[in-house]
Amino acid sequence: MISLPVVLGVAALLFAVGVYGVLSQTNTIMVIMGVELMLGAAMLNVVGFLRYSWPEAASGSFFVLVIMTVMAVEAAVGFALVVTVFRHRRTAELDDLTGLGD
Amino acid sequence: MSVATPFAIVGVAAVGGFLVAWLERLVAGRPSPVPVLRSIAVTLARPIATPPTYDRWLFHLAPSLLLLAGLVALSTVPWAPGFRGIDMESGVILFAGAIAYVTPAVFMAGWGAGGGLSVVGGFRFLALMIAYAMPIAMVLTAVGAPAESLRPTAIVEIQESVPMAIVQPLAVVLFVPAVMAVALLPPFDIAQAPSELGGGAFARYGGLEAGIIALAQRVLVLAVAGMTAALFLGGWYGPLLPPALWMALKTAGVVALMLWAGRRLPRFEIDRLVSFAWKVPIPLSILAIAWGGLVTLLFYR
Amino acid sequence: MNDLGTALVFWPTAAIMLATGVYVFRTASMARAGLLLLASLAVEGLIFLALASEFLGTLQLLMMSGEMVLMVFFMVMFMPDPGGLMGMDMTHDKRRAQGAAVAVGLALALLAVLTDWPAGTIDSDAVDVRAIGFEVMGRSMFTFLFAGMTLMFTMIGATLLAKQGGRHGVGPPAGELRDADGEGG
Numbered sequence: 342m343i344s345l346p347v348v349l350g351v352a353a354l355l356f357a358v359g360v361y362g363v364l365s366q367t368n369t370i371m372v373i374m375g376v377e378l379m380l381g382a383a384m385l386n387v388v389g390f391l392r393y394s395w396p397e398a399a400s401g402s403f404f405v406l407v408i409m410t411v412m413a414v415e416a417a418v419g420f421a422l423v424v425t426v427f428r429h430r431r432t433a434e435l436d437d438l439t440g441l442g443d
Numbered sequence: 444m445s446v447a448t449p450f451a452i453v454g455v456a457a458v459g460g461f462l463v464a465w466l467e468r469l470v471a472g473r474p475s476p477v478p479v480l481r482s483i484a485v486t487l488a489r490p491i492a493t494p495p496t497y498d499r500w501l502f503h504l505a506p507s508l509l510l511l512a513g514l515v516a517l518s519t520v521p522w523a524p525g526f527r528g529i530d531m532e533s534g535v536i537l538f539a540g541a542i543a544y545v546t547p548a549v550f551m552a553g554w555g556a557g558g559g560l561s562v563v564g565g566f567r568f569l570a571l572m573i574a575y576a577m578p579i580a581m582v583l584t585a586v587g588a589p590a591e592s593l594r595p596t597a598i599v600e601i602q603e604s605v606p607m608a609i610v611q612p613l614a615v616v617l618f619v620p621a622v623m624a625v626a627l628l629p630p631f632d633i634a635q636a637p638s639e640l641g642g643g644a645f646a647r648y649g650g651l652e653a654g655i656i657a658l659a660q661r662v663l664v665l666a667v668a669g670m671t672a673a674l675f676l677g678g679w680y681g682p683l684l685p686p687a688l689w690m691a692l693k694t695a696g697v698v699a700l701m702l703w704a705g706r707r708l709p710r711f712e713i714d715r716l717v718s719f720a721w722k723v724p725i726p727l728s729i730l731a732i733a734w735g736g737l738v739t740l741l742f743y744r
Numbered sequence: 745m746n747d748l749g750t751a752l753v754f755w756p757t758a759a760i761m762l763a764t765g766v767y768v769f770r771t772a773s774m775a776r777a778g779l780l781l782l783a784s785l786a787v788e789g790l791i792f793l794a795l796a797s798e799f800l801g802t803l804q805l806l807m808m809s810g811e812m813v814l815m816v817f818f819m820v821m822f823m824p825d826p827g828g829l830m831g832m833d834m835t836h837d838k839r840r841a842q843g844a845a846v847a848v849g850l851a852l853a854l855l856a857v858l859t860d861w862p863a864g865t866i867d868s869d870a871v872d873v874r875a876i877g878f879e880v881m882g883r884s885m886f887t888f889l890f891a892g893m894t895l896m897f898t899m900i901g902a903t904l905l906a907k908q909g910g911r912h913g914v915g916p917p918a919g920e921l922r923d924a925d926g927e928g929g
Contacts, residue, residue, distance in 0.1 A: 375769070
């Protein structure tokens, strides 16, 4: 019915959706959402491996835990950056944020 | 889990929701159950008034999501030996996960209705929940430690001699206000806040959807009270009476306590509630985890 | 859960996950985008449950709710058009982005199909909570402690940078700051 390549294929599609989001969106928060989808795909991969290839490897579950934490922290740091940038530049649009200087 | 499980859960939700509504009147000092039935009829008969500017999908999905969250939370509560909905190894996490979906539901209702006050209600609840959801998850960890399991039935079974509320008083003190906030009970009902937002996030609903929201709120109260009784008050253990009756009595007691506290306490401003939550209960819940580990090592091994 | 049950849960949830994931970037309303992302990742939690990762699935449901609702909050704050009522175009480089996404997806899917993965059998009654607990508190404890501390410092640092006045403490009042960059009033 379901096998490892199927799970990995679905995860690949989810990752592709995330890639599209990161590349096509102009707003920083939408880009963060794309990154979240990509991390979600990574988690799905690991869970697929856990189910179909290495059921005994608890370090895989541990890795998923770490990815979940990274998702939260990535969002938190991203929001903090957006707040700072918005405070100085009054925008969160990536096309307006091209220079490092001012 | 069998075929009958979903029906049993819905049955418990319907009966329990009605009983909670009756308890609300009892606590208010008006014991007759007839007005409850009448207000159900009035709610269902209220015409559906579509708001002028609204997000159709979010507006109409919100009541169902709220009810679903309540039902899943209710199904994780162990009512009696052998009578519970979903008995998972990580059941308390599922409980916390289910009540976490109250936040998106309230936000969807508030945003979907598209009025100023309802959006404010949704955002207020969001800010409140970010602060109050944390102690819940942390306290559940502390309670799971003595049982060496996150399965609610296992946590009940460890309390056969001593209820958890005596062993971990800090945990219960942190848990009850937090779940009251999740269950939209006063004094934490700042999402609807009848006296200042005029119904807030749920003001624009009518007819069946208003009925679903009213039922979902009672189901949530029942679920969080049942979980409090199961995790802290020893669940179905007690002398003389049969287990299910003990659990029902304890749940009713917790519901009555929550409703009574809601009638006695004033409603605070959102900024005070949130700043208090970040400064006091969240650090204290780290202490509660440490305390849980300590009592586990000292008394439960 | 047996194979049939897994398949019955997996296919619909995978379809919903991908569809909501795509619609995140197609809707103009920011509230909808955030909630669709929540739907996508929460449904992914259901897939975890179907794939016998009980703890990870429930934890995913719990974590994603709070995180994605926060995301909606920030989006409504920082988007010029949060309700999607003005019909602004929030995309750039659409065609190249689509091309890159298709290429990446195809490459990964090919990799998934063509590699010869080792097979293991799972005990369907096995639960992962205990195993994860022993892993986190045993072999991986040092890693987890270190990662946790790093993440905590990151969060504190980010919060400090984001607060009014940056890391130097209380900054000028909001009115003065607005006047400084000439957008006051």
